[in-house]
Amino acid sequence: MAKRCMVNRELKRAKLVNKYAANSAELKKQMLDMSLTADQRDAAAKKFHALPRNSSPTRMRNRCEITGRPHGYFRKFGLSRNKLREHAMKGDIPGLVMASW
Incomplete structure (x- = not known):
């Protein structure tokens, strides 16, 4: 049996991923859009990197x-x-x- 705190941590990560999914997708789209200026793309990248780390789907673990x-x-x-x-x-x-x- 895994520690209850580890399971709760994974549930918290799943909630954060769902919460920030639309926002991060939009920022990724802006970062890759070459029709925008370099400053606008850099601003989108800064906003993307300012998102919480646990909002990234790659930090989730299958349990x-x-x-x-x-x-x-x-x-x-x-x-x-x-x-x-x-x-x-x-x-x-x-x-x-x-x-x-």
Whole structure:
């Protein structure tokens, strides 16, 4: 089980990413727009770099929805390998069967 503070930190980051997504997209668009003057593009870059660091989507970490474990995460299911195996053995995940050959 991951520390509760780490899970809460990730939730806080997710909220910040959603909050600033439109603003950062607009500033990125202005920074790359060559029809604007260099001063306008620089001003947009300064505003972009002034945004909170945690508002960047690259700072988010995928975590298991049940335990908060960051390693061994399967995106398709949103679970870590341990919990995925437990739920697969119970039959909670339709269509998922244990491999045997």
